[in-house]
Amino acid sequence: MNIRQKLAQFAQYQQTVRELNSLDTRSLNDLGINRYDIKNLARNMAR
Template sequence: MAVFAQAQNVTVDAGLRSRLLTAIQRMQENRARRAVYRQTVRELNALTTRDLNDLGINRTMITRLAREAAWGSAQ
């Protein structure tokens, strides 16, 4: 009986460890995506209106373009 209880604890620990590692990885990915978003917004806002017009970008499009750059067009 003790062997079964010990094996069950190992399985629970492995499942918990797996979920924890997945959560940490997801947080790291989200942090990287937010950094891409902020950098894109910062760089596009730094451009002059004329430069943006040359690129075919209106200032109102900056946040949408940054979101697409960070998370893709599905969001």
Template sequence: MNIRETLAKYAQYRVTIRELNSLSNRQLSDLGISRADIKTVARTASF
């Protein structure tokens, strides 16, 4: 994996975190995600 791919994946990770953080607790619950799981979910989705 080169630096461009790494930076692109990190950028996607940050976008995913931002989007999930913008959801209400109810919306997150509907998706089966807790606030404590946001970073793990973003990491799994991005990397």
């Protein structure tokens, strides 16, 4: 994997974390997401 791909993955990770953190707890619960799981979820989505 080259540096461009790594940077694109990191950008996607950051965007996912930002978007999920912007949701309120009720919205996250509706999606079945715990606030503590956001970083792990974002990491998995960026792969």
